[in-house]
Amino acid sequence: STMERSASRQAKKKVVAVVGGGLVGALNACFFANRGFDVELYESREDIRRAKVVKGRSINLALSHRGRQALKHVGLEEKIVSQGIQMQARMIHSLNGKQSPIPYGKKGQYILSVDRANLNKELLTAAESYPNTKMNFDHKLQDWNAETGLMTFVRSDGSKEQAKADLIVGCDGAFSAIRKQFLRRSRFDYSQTYIPHGYMELTMPPINGEFAMKPNYLHIWPRNTFMMIALPNLDKTFTCTLFMPFEEFEKITTGDEVIEFFQKYFPDTIPLIGVNTLQRDYFRLPAQAMVSVKCNPYHIGDVCVLMGDAAHAVVPFYGQGMNAGFEDCIVFDEIMDQFNEDFSAVLPEYTRVRVPDDHAIADLAMYNYIEMRAHVNSKWFIFRKRVDNILHFLMPKTIIPLYTMVTFTRTRYHEAVKQWHWQNKVINRGLLLSAVGAVLGGSYLLIKHPPDLSKLIVSAEEMWDRLVALRTP
């Protein structure tokens, strides 16, 4: 078992400090404890298992293959999956209230809506269960020294504490304190980009003790320049997230304006959320900003490495933020095997391997930021998704939809993007050739067998409906 494995390796006694007890930090503590290191986990906040809910973070998250693989590694997959809600498809809500599902993958493939706080608690409990792990809550990193590895923490009572480690793993999120030391060094590439949209969370309560909408979907209201999505929770509520440019949020200042706005763009949700809840939730917190962070390298010498949002915060539109962070842990773990836990070899290799993948998923998430709110509405988009799915069904190893590669496999992100560009070229060329072929073939038939002209008068509308009727299997 993992406990025995950890015990057998304890002889090493190398100390790994994991800074940050969020999702990636807590999971990483398990990975390092599993290898027998002495793990010290430092978290600036109180233990969330004993404190109240933290404001201003997303309430639920989409867990998919990469994240599940990492959880499996530390024996948590089944438990977490059992606490999640399956979402097999996007459910697109038109302005007129019509709902149309677009499956995520093949039949039986789904992503999971999981509760962030609960997942975090489970991971902390798992980390704590290792005898070689020590949890240090209420330890806010103030500064650290890249030469000596000495870290200084401040406690909420103002006292300071210092600690050293053989390896410091910065899992302290998009605004990482560990990363500040990287920024002071030469030849560290860094970018932080805020998108013009903010987000706001609204709760859709159960109706008669049941989900107000179909639960096994990720609901989307695409409205071009903005959009709303909703993910189901175990308590039969939905968490709706409204994404909109900040200046649009700022235009709405009264309860009446909130209702007016929803009447105009999301009329189907008003009876479901309820006027009062809507007006209360809208003004509870201001809209939150979203940032995309990229950097390179991820390590300093053999003493420090960044993982998760600290290394690559992404915008939330591909549902891969947590999954990418969890996959970081597996990738690092694989390289630890490969280089026999020699940090001076493992850290540079981790940077070399992981940077292009994280940059690829950051770019994809930014791309999906446009796709989800605008393209998802277009008939061409839906048509292409269908074509991709049919081709995937016919040639499962040659044509794999991008979403499938990203969400249901561990294909390296940057390779998924490469493959996608290739597929798009091939498929678009194929569609063009088919169109040309159809016109030529049709012309030939028309000349050889002149049709009954009265039957030819079909509108473009009718034509489209006929095409759409040719549904995927």
Added chain:
Amino acid sequence: STMERSASRQAKKKVVAVVGGGLVGALNACFFANRGFDVELYESREDIRRAKVVKGRSINLALSHRGRQALKHVGLEEKIVSQGIQMQARMIHSLNGKQSPIPYGKKGQYILSVDRANLNKELLTAAESYPNTKMNFDHKLQDWNAETGLMTFVRSDGSKEQAKADLIVGCDGAFSAIRKQFLRRSRFDYSQTYIPHGYMELTMPPINGEFAMKPNYLHIWPRNTFMMIALPNLDKTFTCTLFMPFEEFEKITTGDEVIEFFQKYFPDTIPLIGVNTLQRDYFRLPAQAMVSVKCNPYHIGDVCVLMGDAAHAVVPFYGQGMNAGFEDCIVFDEIMDQFNEDFSAVLPEYTRVRVPDDHAIADLAMYNYIEMRAHVNSKWFIFRKRVDNILHFLMPKTIIPLYTMVTFTRTRYHEAVKQWHWQNKVINRGLLLSAVGAVLGGSYLLIKHPPDLSKLIVSAEEMWDRLVALRTP
């Protein structure tokens, strides 16, 4: 005069703190003093007019139109120009030692090689000459508060000093301490990108008391993946700057290897620099890194604004770093007139106007990083430069070479880039049509008037030489 103007406005007594006494900081102090503000200039180092030379900065710089306009504004243009050396053209050195000039613009247009340290000293003396300016050297900014405007400085004796100002102007360079406060705020976009090349400065001494090469040129040795340039100094030396990927620098570890390397790539410079100087200079300092910094916004509320490298460090390949920084001062000054010195209106407008221009010059400098070391060698590049120059001569208001717009006008950088894209489209289309026309016309002539075949046998080489012989006016 400027002194009278400054005195007449002193009634305001608003305090402007200029943080950073480098080129842009010292110039900016003049601009604000000129408007009658009480100016406090803070510089972390000692007064360079009394201290020794600072290591690791470029020794000379290319001053062009934008920079000169800013100097003119504070009455320094003539003086600085008289201390500079005119460079009318690039002088391209081939591997075989052949030198070919490529003019920067029209006859009479030139850029100036100026000494950084001397320019900085002149600017500090100019700033100090205003009665309403106070110079504070040996004041290193430790921290400042964006709410209160309170700044904390550390002196070299360890003592601390605090100061307040109505406006803080961060001119403290690419690694700005003022900018750190911006990074802590939400919705601040920031990127720092290091290029894989480093640079190293080598001195080419005078020969028999005279310049070792023709002085009125910016000498370039383009070698595709790397290059060397040389700018003349008043003391008849040249400062050669070698740009090369860091790993190439690291490969050269002995004096013999230095000579071997120069023998291979820059043989004509060995007798000019001298074997001993070359071997000594090469190991004097390690290669220096080059960073490109972009950010947005440039201001916080009505209390702080970034200018110069603090807002937009660029790589040095367009010779616009200092010129763009100096132009910042003019642009800010123009907006101060427009909005009657109301900081709450001036600062956002400055961000709105200046960000796209600074981002454009940062991108152009990055583009030129490739052009200078690689394209400048290509016949197509030289051909296109000639075509541009001829067209500019024929249609001086319609077709303006990009380099001319950037270097010899105050056309907004981002508009210069737009215009350039348009021109390229038009010119390339024109060249294509001419080529087609020539082929058609030629075919017609060949058919109508079959030529003496023996005269037709010209090699492509010969053809090229004939084209090249059609030199620009």
